[in-house]
Amino acid sequence: MIVRRLVFEDAAQTFRVVLRDEVVKHMFRLCDANRTQETGGILIGSYSHDYTTAEIIEATSPPADSKFGRDWFHRGTDGLEELLVARWNSQPRTHYVGEWHFHTANVPWPSPQDKRQMKEVARDRRYDCAQPLLIIVCPVREGQWIVKCFVFPGGTSPAALRMVDDPEFDEPEADDETGSEGEA
Numbered sequence: 001m002i003v004r005r006l007v008f009e010d011a012a013q014t015f016r017v018v019l020r021d022e023v024v025k026h027m028f029r030l031c032d033a034n035r036t037q038e039t040g041g042i043l044i045g046s047y048s049h050d051y052t053t054a055e056i057i058e059a060t061s062p063p064a065d066s067k068f069g070r071d072w073f074h075r076g077t078d079g080l081e082e083l084l085v086a087r088w089n090s091q092p093r094t095h096y097v098g099e100w101h102f103h104t105a106n107v108p109w110p111s112p113q114d115k116r117q118m119k120e121v122a123r124d125r126r127y128d129c130a131q132p133l134l135i136i137v138c139p140v141r142e143g144q145w146i147v148k149c150f151v152f153p154g155g156t157s158p159a160a161l162r163m164v165d166d167p168e169f170d171e172p173e174a175d176d177e178t179g180s181e182g183e184a
């Protein structure tokens, strides 16, 4: 499975979200493990000093006390506090930045329940995250996925970010390599 990092940007081009390739791979693996049930977890990462870029460096597996079904997912909390303390105390320091969900039906936008969850998160001081992100993964066909990114300023109406071409991959290919398109 060839996966490259993903970059999302808001309409005003003032805010970016960068998803590391390992993060994308981990989410795809979890979605692929059981395509009949939703899953998800939290997103851990950091912001640039000017808050214009969020880099997501970890998407967790669902905590053990999570509950899920074909078209719903309630993320549990088992072990999250300890995990977040450990990430905060490690180098580089990282912290909670949002949630990710697998939607088994091809519905790549937040459900009413998702919106309620993000509002609660934005208001819950323990998360210290006024502008949580939500990544939604949907199946397209075997081996192909849609990945969408939403930001919830103040926990209110989500803004969809659009995926942009990643300049890191615009380098011309070396002569001795045959170009090949990777399937995610």
Ligand SMILES: [Zn+2]
Pocket: 073, 101, 103, 110, 111, 114
């Ligand atoms: Zn959801």
